[in-house]
Amino acid sequence: MISLQSYLSSSKLNAAQAKFVILGNEAADLDSMVSSIAYGYLRSLQDAQLLALPVMPIPRVDFGLRPEAVYLFHEAGVNLDDVVFSDEIDLVKLFATGAEMILVDHNRLPPQLERFNDRVAGILDHHKDEGLYVDASPRVIQTIGSTASLVALEFARAGIGLSREVATLLGGTLLLDTVNLDPEAGRVTDADLDVAAHILPLCSRSQQDFFAIMQKEKFNVAGLSTHDLLRKDYKEFQFGTVQCGIGSVLLSVMDWLKLDPNLCGGVALFARARNLDVLFAMNGFADPDFRRELIVFCGTRNDHLVDFLQKSGLDLTPLHYPEKIQGVHGFMGFYNQGNAGISRKKLQPLLASYYRTSGSA
Ligand SMILES: [Mn+2]
Incomplete structure (x- = not known):
């Protein structure tokens, strides 16, 4: 099985030939970025010829504004040099040559991308269903704490096990999005708990330590204007x-x-x-x-x-x-x-x- 790191470096190398762009929402929060990477990886494990490219929907320089993502990517061994940011790829050119899009963590393109509405081929999301792209496949829009949980469920459905790297990415995101699986926070669902029970033991830190670090980084606003x-x-x-x-x-x-x-x-x-x-x-x-x-x-x-x-x-x-x-x-x-x-x-x-x-x- 090809590693997450090899998948990312080869997808970047072949970016200009990508058949699918996996795109998170424009806020580029952790859930969006992690879900696009993990889901792109799953699709490539299912079909090595597919060329599914995760694109972070922010310029590279903005990644540093998200210390929780900086920490988690490092923890999971993701080399940022192998990640593609929006200012490093010509999406218009890709779509013009027939590439399609899979949306994660949103189900409606932002206004500046709406002209590519006909390119949306798949959706994995947990926001309110806007009723668009009804022919997309998969079209999974489910009330759940985190899109990362949906990606974990897709791995399970495909019968593909999670490596420590992928479990770390998905697990850290799930903990942050559900406030450490706390029912009081009103985010966590039974499906998230099932996913957590499966993936947290694969992560390198205990749930409490992992959540504490993620939470501290998320609220780290040192030096921001x-x-x-x-x-x-x-x-x-x-x-x-x-x-x-x-x-x-x-x-x-x-x-x-x-x-x-x-x-x-x-x-x-x-x-x-x-x-x-x-x-x-x-x-x-x-x-x-x-x-x-x-x-x-x-x-x-x-x-x-x-x-x-x-x-x-x-x-x-x-x-x-x-x-x-x-x-x-x-x-x-x-x-x-x-x-x-x-x-x-x-x-x-x-x-x-x-x-x-x-x-x-
Ligand atoms: Mn989300």
């Missing part, structure tokens, strides 16, 4: 004519202000540079239990939007310590989000329904 914190785990959505960005930011507003006293200016600049009508920062942090805060930045003041979020159950309470900016910069609101269960994955469909009925920013 406001710009970096916003783009580190960022997705953009178009709702009608409304351009909306949502960054997931892993520290409290108070800690963010300590890192960057000009937080407001930085958020406004980020929104302007991307022509956003609205920008959310979803702040999630341990205090010691998991808590959320929400920053809403709008080009023009929009009380309806906040009212809508309130009616949708976010349980928002205004936070007063930063000055609101109004006027040329736009309008910025800071809130404690009492309902910590509403993540970006849940906020996005709420916003889609809001803009469908309100029709404007």
Whole structure:
């Protein structure tokens, strides 16, 4: 059996001939990157001629913004020189020569790739099913803690055992995504537990140690600017004519202000540079239990939007310590989000329904 490392180096070497590009979501979180690598590897084990190429959907320089991924790739023995990033491959050219795509950890292409909708050949995901690409095969969209679990299940279905490297990648991701398999966090499912029971014994560290390191790295924001914190785990959505960005930011507003006293200016600049009508920062942090805060930045003041979020159950309470900016910069609101269960994955469909009925920013 070819090793994960040989698979990666040979897929990079033959990148220009790839028949399948395995692509995670644009936030390029750990689940996306790990799932694309592990699933590409599985497909190549099933068919050595297939040339399935995992592409990390971020420029190489941005990989360092994800210390949990830096750690886990190293732990699993993945050599970064053998990983392909979005700025190292001409996807347009690949698709023009007939390559197809397999989406992991999302089931709708971001706006900038929508012209390749007809190239989506397969999906493995755990987000809300957008009902697209109905002919894709496989088309597995399942409520589960992590796409990494779905990939592990695909290995099992294929009757292919997991090496220590692959188990480490999938196991570390599963632990992080399900907050150490904690039912209280509301992410873990029975299927994840089955997967964990199977793969964690194959990893080189105990579950507790492994999770503790992953969690520490995930929340490691040393040296990051406001710009970096916003783009580190960022997705953009178009709702009608409304351009909306949502960054997931892993520290409290108070800690963010300590890192960057000009937080407001930085958020406004980020929104302007991307022509956003609205920008959310979803702040999630341990205090010691998991808590959320929400920053809403709008080009023009929009009380309806906040009212809508309130009616949708976010349980928002205004936070007063930063000055609101109004006027040329736009309008910025800071809130404690009492309902910590509403993540970006849940906020996005709420916003889609809001803009469908309100029709404007
Ligand atoms: Mn995921």
